Amino acid sequence: MYRMTTTSNSNSEGIFNEAALKMKRVDSSWQVINYLRTNMLDKNYIYDKYNYEIIISMLIGLCYEVLDMMKPTEIDQFKFYRREIIIALEEKPVFFKKTYNSLSETKYNNQINKNNWKFIMEVIFQLEDFTRLQLGIHGVSNPKKRDPSQAVIDL
Numbered sequence: 001m002y003r004m005t006t007t008s009n010s011n012s013e014g015i016f017n018e019a020a021l022k023m024k025r026v027d028s029s030w031q032v033i034n035y036l037r038t039n040m041l042d043k044n045y046i047y048d049k050y051n052y053e054i055i056i057s058m059l060i061g062l063c064y065e066v067l068d069m070m071k072p073t074e075i076d077q078f079k080f081y082r083r084e085i086i087i088a089l090e091e092k093p094v095f096f097k098k099t100y101n102s103l104s105e106t107k108y109n110n111q112i113n114k115n116n117w118k119f120i121m122e123v124i125f126q127l128e129d130f131t132r133l134q135l136g137i138h139g140v141s142n143p144k145k146r147d148p149s150q151a152v153i154d155l
Contacts, residue, residue, distance in 0.1 A: 022065055026140055029058045033128075040121070041094070041112065052094070056085055056124060062131045069138040078134075081127045088123050092116035 036044070036051040044051050063078050070078065094117045095110045135141035 022140060026062060026065060026135060029062050033058050040124075041117070050094070052120065052124060053089075056089075056127070059124070059127050059131050060085075063127075063134060066134050066138045066140055069140075070134060074134060077130065081123070081130055084123050085120075085127060088116075088120050092119055094120060 033055050036042075036055050040050070040052040040055060042051050043049075044054055047054055060082060063082075067075065067078070092113070092115075094113060096113055097108045098111045100107045100109060132141070
């Protein structure tokens with residue numbers, strides 16, 4: 001949304017209000033996350049990733065929406081969650097290939113490592129809780145706060 005203001009010397013200056021677009025990005029991301037959560041282990045052929053990987057990416061993106069508003073301790077906590085997710089995805093793969101021999105050929109099938117999935121799912125939910133909290137604290141998800149001056153946009 002653009003708003004035109006007039007300065008004292010009659011020159012027009014365009015001011016870009018990013019808040020409305022930020023709210024739209026946040027809302028769109030939550031819609032996708034909520035949709036994908038119905039089956040986080042499903043392969044998403046649009047992105048060529050599993051739904052849980054897309055959810056992780058979107059949660060990290062949502063945190064970046066408020067990163068410049070976070071306190072140093074909150075930034076440290078975000079970096080901790082981000083690092084834990086990266087380590088978990090590298091060291092605790094959710095799927096492994098199981099080999100089947102059938103007559104004249106060898107077939108492969110993806111199997112779920114339930115312990116790894118349980119661990120990664122827990123980290124995802126911790127990151128989601130943190131993300132929701134940060135968006136709320138910094139007025140991005142709920143502009144109608146008790147202290148309206150802390151909201152990203154005025155309604």
